[in-house]
Amino acid sequence: MIKGVAITGMGIISSIGNSVEENYISLIENKIGISQIQNISTVHADVIKVGEIKKTNEELIAELQLSENNNFSRTAMIGTLAAKQAVENAGITSINECRTGLISATSVGGMDITEKYYYKYFENPELVKYISCHDGGDVADKIADELGLKGMVTTISTACSSAANSIMLGARLIKSGKLDRVIVGGSDALAKFTINGFKTLMILSDDYNKPFDNTRKGLNLGEAAAYLVLESDEMVQKHNKKVLARVSGYGNANDAFHQTASSENGDGAYLAMKKAFDVSGLKPSEIDYINVHGTATPNNDLSEGRALLRIYDGEKVPDFSSTKPFTGHTLAAAAAIEAVYSVLAIQNNVVYPNLNFEVPMEEFELQPQTSLKNKNIEHVLSNSFGFGGNCSTLIFSKS
């Protein structure tokens, strides 16, 4: 088994907490963040449930101490908060002292602002400043600015696997010696654009999402941001850093089946998991907990379940659960918050419950873990699959 890349810091803001600590407490106390939507007015308010961060934009502006003429989108604000937490947690005081990068992820970008003011720009000159915060890259640029980071900054946008891909690229940049440390993760705020987009695909549930349940009706959208700091072993030794866990395996593959649906046999998922095992040198049986993508759509859970059975090929599938009943599906940030949860699982030796599960799926014999379980956790596998057949798997290991 390879050593893996060191994780030295984490930061997170989601519907179940505004810090790593708060998120963990919610996970072990079954405190979900799903509710009726508050911050966005939409005609669908009564037929959807969402995982909303419990802060308004005004509160975020105040917390970040942004000037009055700022042009931050909500995505950029929650991203900045989480990234700052991670940098502080990693004990970084002089961010450009060595080759440091930021690999971010987003699918919404500044759309949360754009959709508010789309027709209003021409009559309201004071809104024109928001035009440039629309694109995906602006979020990373703003975070880098707030951190004072000058080096390599880029953003990945591959729908729901985005943040996994950021973490993957970050690990590869450290392993290849191109960077000494890198901040990796993603951010997505809720927006009417995505709410309506998913509604047209008819994969939103009007109830609490129930992953891997035979009666599942679809997903609940969520918003969140999370970042981790990865550092080379040289940096860890030099600064005597505490290693929280390691990124030991990763893999990305394409389903090449359909723009939004996953193939029946989960080809892309299977290939991604296989690659992650190859990179880590681990055997599937060595995984203690799988944090599944588990969005609770009819399609994903079936496809992912089949892929898991293929990987385990007759062997028992380890304890697994989806944490999306807690947070909702946070799109480009999903893999990042689930990376934080994976590290916490390793640090605290727990398997989180897959809430809302009642009826096993009829297609196979796979049942998630339904209650909090304490056991030694050496290795965690985390899946994230996005539109465009983009499938990514990460493996985290105890240091």
Next chain:
Amino acid sequence: MEALKEELKNKIITTLNLEDIAIEDIADNDPLFGDGLGLDSIDALELIVILDKDYGIKLVDPKEGKSIFQSIETMAAYISANRTK
């Protein structure tokens, strides 16, 4: 019913952007999905919106669409029976 069928053929061609297909090319009983016209699951969602917007029929479960959208014939029959617009 004939007028409705022609109307449906027209809507399908325009909404789904089937540039190289004419109304005469779609037979009433031709399968719309799979073989035949070759529409897919995304097209099915588009047709569900047409049912709602133009005929006032709300489908809650996309799977219902499978039998309704088999052909122009089945679509026309369903719409005639259930339209509120």
Next chain:
Amino acid sequence: MKKTYINGVGCISTQKTFDTVFLEEAVVNANDPVLAIVSPVYKDYISPAAARRMAKGVKNGIVASALAMKDANVENVDAIITGTGLGCVEDSEKFLKNILDNNEEFLTPTSFIQSTHNTVGAQIALSLQCKGYNFTYVNGTVSFESALLDAKMQIEGNEANSILVGGIDETGDYTMSLFKLAGRIKKENDLPSDILNTNSTGVVYGEGAGFFVLENERKDSTYAEILDVEIKNTLEENEIESEIIAFLKANNLEISNIDAIVFGFDGNIIFDSYYKNLAENVFAKTPQLYYKHLSGEYDTATAFALWMASKIIKTQEIPEIVKVNLVTKPAYNTILLYNQVNGKNHSFTLLSK
């Protein structure tokens, strides 16, 4: 460590850059603030069943990638990596307008699905049935260079032998009107645009798709080798020269080894000074090239630049239309490309024969 070779290129742009030898049909349009693509015959490359859902960016991406693969004589690749600054603007505009105009009712999924940034990469994977690594980068004007950097790492790390890399951006009417409002695009009375002698802010906007097949072996079709790619988010104007010198030194090269430098001059007087300083000082004796007067400015215009630089190394000739100065060299074997927009997202790309 394996090397990275550009073995096939494909370019769809606001100039005729397909079915040509090079830029012999290029024409400077200095009068329009937004340039439009010169379209290929899409039907020759994309079936009607597939094309019916695609906005122009996706179609251009598919054609450019097909051209690059044909050029490289490959039928499949191990990985597909793309970069785009604004993503699929047309479909985003369409879906958002529908939401706002119809108060969230009667919306259809196609434009939402097609608006996700990784649509081009996904569609190419679908048509090639390529199940390999597939990433899309979206970070302003380093989107394409991020894809290049990733591809090079894949080849060096033995993770892939052949990779399709591309940069795609499209214009959308409403988005362009917003950019005009925000001052990003040249005002009517600042036209015609004269990029090298600009006295106004704003740029002439463009769109395009530039694709490359990168492989770890030299072939008959090889254009150039990619020696190095670097991305830096923030550099002060007075730090750029030393950054370039350090970049070249890391590759055992000096300024005098550079046979041509490609600058991203875009006619915005505030930030073109970044290039002007270099042009008048450290690169005064180097053949200097520019291209955005042909391609227009957009986040992945640097893919057009890479296409241009690749062709120059292969043909050993620099078209007059892209020359900034009259300096010549006996051979054009090592080319440096430098770009930034609004003083941010700097990229340096080094090519050699």
